[in-house]
Amino acid sequence: MSEYEHTCMIRGDGGKTLRAILDQICNKWTLLIVATLDQGTLRFSDLVQQIPGISQRMLTLTLRNLQRDGLVDRAVFAEVPPRVEYTLTAVGKSLIPPALALAGWAIEHVPHIEESRKAYQSGS
């Protein structure tokens, strides 16, 4: 039943490699931006509108990181007013299935987790 032979992928080098990547992915906005860009190419203002609550600052920062890591392409058009379009790269798209796996797990277990939290509260 145990998957111990495989969890070395997580524990690996003490989890360093994995966590370095995970830190980039599991911040507040990355998955949301990637999931939104799965629709296709979008402009900066499109992303602001479609991602509720994100600030310009965090959108810019997160997009820069995604671009730096090669998950997103950034195309600037020399027009007035300026136009900048963002598109998922192949690597960016490849992140979606594992992200969905985690999202599926989370959504599937939300009821159990919330129940457990209530029981824990009343217990202590």
Added chain:
Amino acid sequence: MSEYEHTCMIRGDGGKTLRAILDQICNKWTLLIVATLDQGTLRFSDLVQQIPGISQRMLTLTLRNLQRDGLVDRAVFAEVPPRVEYTLTAVGKSLIPPALALAGWAIEHVPHIEESRKAYQSGS
């Protein structure tokens, strides 16, 4: 090619539900602890030894959260010296496959990401 129909799982309610759970999972130690506990039942001191760099404080805090969320069982034995054993619950174990999926993605793309970072640096 697009998985847009499915990414609503991520975007859902603006990502709120997913991120509430993700915040618990993607902190510095949670996945490492869960992966370590996949071996089976372990004592507090076992975890300290097997997880390099973790402090007693963070191990305690993270274990409490996992226990509260029903991912880990905590068993206290009234002995001297005290013995406390931690075990993954079924829900806790169920987190491992999606975690492995993400870990697999990360490890598979580390080379590409590092390459992209170097290119980004020299570009700017």
Added chain:
DNA sequence: CGGGATCCTATATGATACTG
């Protein structure tokens, strides 16, 4: 329109010392 620059706060994490 698409940011950059600046300031600010909350929180996660760490170090250390103490205890039943």
Added chain:
DNA sequence: CAGTATCATATAGGATCCCG
């Protein structure tokens, strides 16, 4: 052994204003 308590710090994230 398995924590708790306290203090300190780094950083993520947010608010606001300005610019080409």
